[in-house]
Amino acid sequence: MILTPQNVDHLNTISHWLAVNDVNGEQELHADVAILAGHAVLPGLLGAFTRLAATEIPLLLSGGIGHSTELLKTALHAVQVNSDASSEAQLLANAAVQLSSMSSIKAEQLIIEDQSRNCGENAAFSRRLLLTRELAAQRIIVIQDPLMQRRTTETFRHEWQRQGQQADFLSWPVFVPQLGLQNDQLVIEGAASQQGLWALDRYVSMALGEVRRLRDDKEGYGPLGLGFIGHVDVPHAVEHAWQRLMAEPELAALVR
Structure with missing residues (x-):
């Protein structure tokens, strides 16, 4: 899987929102x-x-x-x-x-x-x-x-x-993950160690899948969908990033 710089920016927008940190x-x-x-x-x-x-x-x-x-x-x-x-x-x-x-x-x-x-x-x-x-x-x-x-x-x-x-x-997510380049390799940054992090395809799959579940529509987990959670407002920047990534068949196919 190849991620463009724009893909990486979109994923970072999404993961920063998902890993909400009150501590x-x-x-x-x-x-x-x-x-x-x-x-x-x-x-x-x-x-x-x-x-x-x-x-x-x-x-x-x-x-x-x-x-x-x-x-x-x-x-x-x-x-x-x-x-x-x-x-x-x-x-x-x-x-x-x-x-x-x-x-x-x-x-x-x-x-x-x-x-x-x-x-x-x-x-x-x-x-x-x-x-x-x-x-x-x-x-x-x-x-x-x-x-x-x-x-x-x-x-x-x-x-x-x-x-x-x-x-x-x-x-408290403990750390907020972001994708970055190290020695020309795409890695997940933010954690104290690289050991025990997500494989990249799982990371992308989870990030995109979580936005889908949080969107309050018939496919989501909110009141307009399955009703597992209350209404969540998805920021415009996150929605835009998600739509752009889901428009790419290779990435959309990862979502479970």
Whole structure:
């Protein structure tokens, strides 16, 4: 797959919007709980574990067996995480304890939700588990694959509102990915390491697919479509970039 400079600019516009970040710089984290939805972007996982290890914030790991499970197993195997777990949440729990570089996350800091199979269930099952634990969470950090960050946060917000609960959700992708050139090679920048990032075709597929899901029309996840999230306004620049990229058959064919 060959991406033109204009393609790259369009993708960067899209990914910057998708990876919505409410946690700026190295500010101290303040929240009642952090919820990490299962995914396989290793620099994001490691960055979250390391920073949360220095806090007392409970970390709820959400994920059963889903689309990213095998990718997560492969990514963790590459960094010598020893685990025979099958669920994403338990794999992440093992990784959190083994890989925190500054200080290990304490096992008692972790809450495991290992039944959810998709983003909607991540939100629904996490909410129920917090109620079961009687954890009054009014300020919640949501962590996900950066390209899924906006939709995941919107899904959590929608689930809480649908159940008549109030909470402030902070979106934290850990890093914001952008495409750039290094030694004349197109690479994904923004992360602390290149290890465990998306393959380029998966990156493009996810970025374009996420915009399609966030657009509030009959094919989207908003009220005019499947109703999984509330209405999201897609900025003109993002819509323009998406339309231009989707007009190219090779790129449009990647969207699932």
